[in-house]
Amino acid sequence: MTIGNLLRVLAFAILVLLLVNPDLFSGFFGLFARDTQPAIYNQGNLLDITINHLGIVLAATLASTIIAVGLAIIVTRPFGAEFLPLSRSLANVGQTFPPVAVLALAVPMLGFGTAPTLVALFLYGLLPIFENTLTGLTNLPPAVTDAAKGVGMTGWQRLVKIELPLALPVILAGIRLSTVISLATATIGSTVAARTLGEVIIAGLTTGNTAFVLQGGLIVGVLAVLIYDALSALERTLMLRTGQLGRASA
Template sequence: MRWPLLIRLVVLALLIAFLVTPESFAFLLEPLTKNGQPAIYDRGSLWSLTLSHLAITFAATIAATVVAVGLAILVTRPFGAEFLPLSRSLANIGQTFPPVAVLALAVPILGFGTAPTLVALFLYGLLPIFENSLTGLTTLPPAVTEAARGMGMTGTQRLTRVELPLALPVILGGVRLSTVISLATATIGSTVAARTLGEIIIAGLTASNTAFVLQGGLIVAVLAVLIYDGLSALERFLVARTGRARQEAA
């Protein structure tokens, strides 16, 4: 287990070094340039673009998590069960309309910039979080929920102290998937003037500069792997913890 952790730390350190001092790595990308093109993106700070890209991704994911988990809680209560088909249809909207189509529809209303990108990522991230939240809340061990009811807990107490903590690993699995999808999809936000790493890729495609395209794609890919790996580790920790809690309750 030490070597994989060491590799992750090395990759993270290299990524940070590249974002802070990209000129130090220019010699690796120069073979991909032609006609005196710059090897490192020079129309903005890579560090600033990366932070903006992550901020947009996390903002959309947090909003999608709040709405998706809220809908899952609603439809798993007796008074909200009838809203399940409607909630599932709402969660499917983002998958029905491609993010590019959502951007095209949102720009005339919200204008260019970050706002339409947030809307597209929010809608696109709803479904995996909603489905995982629904699964987590509907597959709890009956013995645990009955024990909570037998202890005199109210519905709210059972939800906050028993159901959500036990369902959290499954919910986090949906959040992990949604985050990685949004991280990759956020690159298209640069087509509507949002500050994302897609700006580097678009600049590379426009100027036929493979070095720009590669560095933009690599930054996104490395971020996706590291975030996915980190959330997976957290998910495994929560699975072990909730597994012990279930055994103690039983």
């Protein structure tokens, strides 16, 4: 096991311990709290909050992936090429409006809670997945696509059996970027009563308790690093299976 993998395993183990039994770390976090303040977040269960945070990110990323990949497939087909500018504009909406602005617009229609946060994360995650899918589908090896046409594959067969599998590592890179961005951005959902790790950070800021801020920030940060590394490893595995890793290295 390399040092990097050992550090990842150690970080994961510490994160699990913190979520399952946070009192074990009361001595450490007590260094960042005043004598009259609690060292461990006491307004909710850290494990439940973290699971809910991850659930919101997963749902938003899944929705972004379905829509973004679907749009990219359509505009790379002959019948949908003319919709590329419109699709790109739609994918850019989330980057044009900050998540806070989307939340402010969504709350009057959807109310407080998880729904506005899902909308904000969904819109914010569209662009990287759309652009990466577009890149993956438009930069396939011509020899492979020509061979698929030569053996009589239909357009649907080429898409499912050739194009998407070859483009999958690039698509996954977009999903990885979108997921990590959403993981951090989801914290602002607590400003509209969504149950995310942002509530731990906000509680620390409003009470001047640095220990709470540190707990929320560390959990989000460690989750982001671990998920990023896990998706990167999956991406490399897919590239290796399709022979793209060797071509990239060359």
